[in-house]
Amino acid sequence: MSGPVPPALPLSAAPPLRALWHRAEPRHRRHAAFAALMSFVNKVFDIAPELLIGAAVDVVVNAESSFVGRLFGVEDRVDQLSILVAITAVAWILESVTEYLAVLNWRNLAQELQHDVRMDAYRHVQDLEVAHFEDQTSGGLMTILNEDVNQLERFLDMGPHRIITMAANVVLIGVTFFVISPLLMALSFLPIPVIVAGSIVYQRRLEPRYAAVRRAAGLIGDALTNGLGGVATIKAFTAEEREVERVGTDSHRYLATNQAAIRWSAAFSPLIRAAVLAGFVMTLLVGGRAALRGDLAVGLFSVLVYMTQRLLWPLTDLGETLDLYQRAMASLRRIFGLLEAEPTILPGAAELPTPVRGDVRFEDVHFAYSPDGTAVLSGISLHVPAGETHAIVGATGSGKSTIVKLLLRLYEPTAGRILLDGTPIDELTFASLRGAMGFVAQDVFLFHGTVRENLTYGRLDADDAALHRAAALAEAAGFVEAMPHGYDTVVGERGQKLSGGQRQRLTIARALLRDPAVLVLDEATSAVDNETEAAIQRSIDRVSHSRTTIVIAHRLFTIRHADRIHVMEAGRLVEAGTHDELVARGGLYAALWRVQTGDTDPSDVEVA
Template identity: 60%
Template sequence: MTDVSPTPPAAAPAPAPAAEAPPLRRLIRYASGHRRAALVSTGWSVANKAFDIAPELLIGVAVDVVVRGRGSIVSSVFGVDDRFHQLVVLALVNVVVWALESVTEYLAAIGWRSLAQTIEHEARMDAYAHVQRLELGALEDRETGDLLAVLNDDVNQLERFLDVGANRLILTVMNVVLVGLVFVVISPLLALLAFLPIPVIAFGSLAFQRRLEPLYATVRDRAGAVGAVLANNLAGLATIKSFTAEDREVARISAASLAYRDANREAIRVSSAFVPLIRMAILAGFTTTLVVGGKAALDGHLEVGAFSVLVFMTQRLLWPLTQLGEVLDLYQRGMASTRRILDLLDVPARIVGGEETLATPVAGAVRLNDVRFSYHSLGEVEVLRGVTLDVPAGETHAIVGPTGAGKSTLVKLLLRLEDPTSGTVSLDGVALPRLRLESLRGALGYVAQDVFLFSGTIRENVGYGRPGASDEQVRGALAAAEALEFVAALPDGLGTLVGERGMRMSGGQRQRLSLARAILRDPAVLLLDEATAAVDTETEAAIQRSLQTVSHGRTTIVIAHRLSTVRHADRIHVLEAGRVVEAGTHDELVAAGGRYAGLWAVQTGEAGPAAAR
C-alpha cells in the first residue's frame, strides 16, 4: 500500500459542500484535467452538426435553381447561369459537405470515446486506489459486492454517458441554435412559431429529470445490493452446499434481482413517457410552419426555396429533441453512478503515512503504551482498555487469551490497519503515525490464521512481498518454512497454480506458503496471528520448527490460542477483556496459579474447564 499523502491521521473529512454539489458539477471538477480534450471533442461535434444541417439548406438552394434560374443563389454566388451547370456546382458542394460531415463525425466519435475510456479508467483506478488507502473500519459497513458494483458497473455506466450521451446532448443544443439562426434569417415570424414548442419541451425535460433522478439512484443502490449478495454467496458456496441451502439462496438472489428489475421498470416507465409528449409538441410546431409558411409562399411573401428549407428545418429543429428522452436516461444513469463513485472517493482516509523513515537496520523494538481502541461498528464499546506492552528487539513475545479478548486487534494496530483511540504504538521508539507506511509495513512480516493466496503460481504468491526475488530466494524461504519438500513434489513445482484464494492447496500447505511469503520479506518484526490454529499436528510441528529458526535474532509477536505453541516465548502476555491481566514466562505464569495456569491446565487435561474461569 503506497503512502500518497503526508496529512496527519486526524485529517479533517472532505468539506460537505463538495458532496452536496450536483453530480455533473462534481464530475466536471473531477475531470478538469481533460478540459482541453473535452473542448476539442465539443468543437468537432459543433462542426459536425453544422455540416449535418447543410444538406437541408442545399435542398432549398436546389429548389431555388429550378424555380428562379438566373436569379438563383448559385447564379449570384458562382456566376453560373445555366441551370444544369448550377445543379452540377450544387452537387459538388454537396459532396464536399457530406465528406466534411463524415470526417467531423469520425473525429467527434474518436474524441468522445477516447475521453470516455480515459475517464472510465481513471475513475476505476482512483476509486480502487482510494479503497486500498482507507482503513478497514471505513469499509466495514459496505458489502464487497457493493464496492464491486461501484468499481465496475457504476464506472461502466459513467463511460456510457460520456461515450454517447454527452455528444448527443451537445448535438441537440447546437441543432436548436444553428437551425434557429436559419429560421431567424429567413423568417423571424416563423422562427417564433417554430420555437413555441421548445419551452414546453425544456420544462418537460426538467420535470422528467427531477422525476428520474431518485429513480435511478434507487436502481444503482439495488444493483449494488444484487452484487453484494452474489459476491457473498459465491464466496460461501461450500457452506451453502453443506447446509443444502441452494434453493433458499436462489430465492434470496431472486428477491434481490426482482427488486433491481422493479426499480429499473419504474425508471423505464417514467422515461418512456417522455418521447410521446415530445411528439405532440413537434406536431404543433411542424403544423404551424407548414400552414403559416405555406400561406406566405402562396402570397409571394416567401420564396419557394426558402419555404422548402423551413419545412425541412422544422423537422430538423424539433425531431432530434425526441432523443432527449434517451439522453436524459443516459444522463440520469450516469449521474447516479457518478454520485456513487465520487461519494466513495470523498470518504476521507484517516490512516495516512507520516514523513519519517525507520533507521536501518531496523532493530524491531515494539511498544504499546496505554492503548485503547473501539471499533466504529461497536460504538463506544472498548475492545482494548489501556494495554501496555514492551517487546524488546529480537525477543519472541506471545499474546494469549480467550476469544474476543482483543488479540487480533493488537496485530491490526501494529500493522496500522487501524489507529488506537488513545495511547501510542511505536516501533524503534518512533510513533507509528509519524512513519511512512511503506517504511513501517516494509519492516513487518504478517502471517494470518485465515491465509489469503492470490490466484496465480506458488512463485508469485511466495514472492508477493518481495517483487523481483529470484527462484533461489523463493526456494530458500520455502525451505525455511518447511514447504520446499511438498512444492518440489508437485508436477509444476514453483509454477503450480494455487487457484482462487489458494483453494487447490490444503490448509496446512496454504499456511506454510504464507509463512514462506513472510520469511522471504526478511522482516525485522514477524507477526503471527493464530498461524497454527487451523492446521493438523504434523503441520503445526513443522511450523514450530520453522519459527524456532526464523525467529532467532528477530522480533516475533505470536498471537496464539494453543498455549503449547508459545511455551518457549521470552515473555507471554495474557489478555482478557481488553486488558493485560498477567505477563511472564511460561514457568512463571504456571507457578503463579493465575489465569494462564488455569488455561494451561485445561489444555493439557490436568483440570476441568472451571479451572480456566
C-alpha cells in the first residue's frame, strides 16, 4: 500500500505509553524487552508449584499408577514424592531468580527513564524563549519537572511487571484449564470479561479525574514557590497567616480533587473481588461434582482449585496498578505537552569573525510583545561603533530595556534588523552572539553556590588570576577577600547573604570575566547606595575603554561622560548626542537632567 504518510500525532494526543516508547532510546527498549521476558518466565515458574501440588495428590491417591510414577518409571510413592520435592525446589529457585531479575530491571529502567525524561524536559525548557516563561508559572513548571516525572517513575517501577505477570497468568492457566477441562475453563473464566470491561470503564472515568489532580498539584506548586520566594515580603507585611490560608485553600482543593479520584479507584477492587468469588465458586461446585462422579481425577481437581485462586486473586491488584497507571498517564500528558512547546527563536548557523569588534547597529527596528499588541518600539535606528560607550535613557516604559532584550535575542523584532559586526544577529549561533556579550541585569541574579562558582558561570576555564582581576575591576575583590572563606564563600539562594551592592558588583565581575566585546549594563546602579554607585561607576569607566559598552541608565550622572546618549520616549528615539549637546538643546534630556539635579520641579516632567 502506497500513498502519503499521515502526519504523526502530537505527543500529548497519542497514547502516552506509545509516545514514551517511540521516544525511548534503543537501549531502553532492549532493557524493557529483557525485563518483560523475565516477568513472563517468572510467572511460568510461579504457577509450577500448583501443578506439582496436584501431582503430589495424584501420587498419594493413585500410588504407582500416578502420572509421576508412569513418567519416571518409579513405583515407590516416597521416591515419587522425592522427585516432586526436587522439581519444586528447582522451580522455587528459578522463580526467585527470575523475579529478582525482572524487578531489578524494571526498577532500573524506571530510574533511567525518569532521569532521561526529566533531563529532556529541562533541556527543552532551557531552549524556550523568555516569552514562554511569561505565560507560565515557575511552580507549575516545577511540578511537571519533578512531581509529574516522579509519578511516571512510580508506575514504571512495578506497574509493567504486574501487568505482564497478570496477562501471563491468564494465558498459562487458561491453557492448563483447557487441557484438563474445557467446561471448567469456560466457567472459571466467566469473571474475566467483567473485570476487563470494568477496567475499561474505570480507566475512562479515572482519566479526567487524575488530569484534574495534576492541575491541582500545579496550583499548589505555584502557591508554595511564591510563598517561599517572597518570604521576606510576607514577613514585612505580617501576612504569614494570610499566606498559610492561601496555601491551605490550594492544598484543600488538591485534597478534594484527589479524594474524588480515590473514591472511584477504591471502588474497583470490590468489583474484582466479587468476580473472583464467582469464578472460585464455579470451580468448587462444578469441578467438585465431577471429581465425586469420577469424571475428574482428584489430583487434577486439586490443580484446578489452586489454579482458580492463582488465576483470579492476583487480579485484585489490578485496581492499585490501574490507579498508578492513570496517575502516570496524566503526568505523561503534561510532560509531553511541555515538550510540544516549540521555541520560536532559533539560532542561526553563522559565527562571528574573530576578533569580535563589537560594532552594534539597529536598523528601523519595531517590536510588540504580541502580534496584535501595542508597539513597544517603533522605528529604532541607532549605531554603536566598536569601542564606544553609548547610553540609552528615557522615562519608565519608554522601551530602554527592550532594546537590550532584542540585542541578546531574548525576543525577536517584528520588523527591522539588528547587526553585530555587520552580521544580522538572527544568522548567528547563540554561542557566537551571546558569547561576545557580557550582560548585567537590573534584576540581579546569583545562583546558590560559592562566589567562585558564580563568577566563573560564564567562563568555566577561568584561572585564579583572571578571576581576581575581574573582581578587582568590579571593585568586588575587597569585600570578597574579607569574607571568612573568600572566593569559596557560599552566597545563598539568589545571593541573599550579600548586600544589594555586593551582589551587583559580583554580577559585573561575572560579566567582565568573559572579557566580552560588548558589555551591556541594564540599570546596573538603580538599586544601590551612593558609595556603591560611585564604585560601580569607576568600574564601568575602567572597563569601557577597551570594549563596546551599552548602558541603560536611570541616573543620568552615571552616563554623562558617554560618547553618545540616546533619549527614548514612548518607544521612539527622540534625541541623541553628548551630554553637553543634549543639555544645551533644551529638550527631554535637559528636562530630565534638571529634575535630577534639583533645578526644576519634578512635576514638570516624567522622571526617568
